[in-house]
Amino acid sequence: MKELPVEAGTATQVLDVAERLVQTRGFNGFSYADVAAELNLSKAALHYHFASKADLGQALIARYSEHFGAALDALDIGAECARAKLDGYVELYEGVLRDERMCLCGMLAAEHETLPAAMRDAVVAFFDFNEVWLSNVLEQGKREGDLQFAESAMVRARILMGGLEGALLVARPYADVSRFQQIALHLIQELEAHPSTARNG
Amino acid sequence: MKELPVEAGTATQVLDVAERLVQTRGFNGFSYADVAAELNLSKAALHYHFASKADLGQALIARYSEHFGAALDALDIGAECARAKLDGYVELYEGVLRDERMCLCGMLAAEHETLPAAMRDAVVAFFDFNEVWLSNVLEQGKREGDLQFAESAMVRARILMGGLEGALLVARPYADVSRFQQIALHLIQELEAHPSTARNG
């Protein structure tokens, strides 16, 4: 039986701090010293939990992907229609921005040429599973008649994800959530099925 | 009278190499040593031309913005309609990706929290002038009847620019230009005026 996380283990605390640092400063923009200082640990203690920075990076992507996947599972269970799932998906991104962060994998995508191969692969895998999930939601929405789009569901999924990543990227230097919201609203609304153009009433 | 750039000055060569390194590895992902090695110069020689890395960074954004602005001026003169200007704008981004690069300011936007204030301001100014140019093109297209959109021209400009930046960001780890093209095509096509929905025939 799992205990309540009254006090998170050190490894978890390290991941929490490192995750925030990567999402705000980039993988090349933070150091073990930064994490250690924030947790009042020594650098050596960090190396005990994550032998190398590359290991820490892989662990960060793995956990982020798990958490994101769990959030998508929750949407699959809780949301009543495809449109509601998309709203939930957008809110995940908006939450990241409200926290003054970039998507972890969006940040790492920018730095991808400097990353160890394992991290690069994990970033691509993150995008892949996002696209597959979105693609399924889009297919559902089309099937059920509350979403419409001309492209394949996979291409439309790429348009959505790319649009949201770009909206985060540009909105952050402005520290302006409404910039993100304007773009996100458009991406959702252009998928709405309008009676006048829908197939067969 | 300007001379032909048969042999570019050292400062220009430094900017060329540094620009490519920032666009591929990020501002925190390259060093003076990298640039010096590539040009067979000493690090000290670089410091003669650009006293600090922050100075080099500012010079990079300034030159990139000038070049980009000149390209937009050329589109204003050469393109026959708003739609053609947008095509040209998209091609600028596609050229960056074909060179296996990220937009300089898109990359710096990701790293913005780690940048000197002057660089941060210059990045935002780059986005601002892009949005103003796009907004004017969109207004022109609406006026002349070959573009249509529901939002304000400024909001639509943000949708376009954010979409293209995001398309670059995600396409690059895949090293797949078609990923970018799919998104860019959608962004342009959704602006096309269709007779069935256009105002007053």
Place this chain on the structure above:
DNA sequence: GTCTATAACGAGATAGAC
């Protein structure tokens, strides 16, 4: 304008005590 040399610092990482 470019060099060698070096300063001053911070990075990632390791050894070994507790």
Place this chain on the structure above:
DNA sequence: GTCTATCTCGTTATAGAC
């Protein structure tokens, strides 16, 4: 599991010769 101490290397930057 965390520490101190240390190593090695790379970083930005400067001094002063050529």
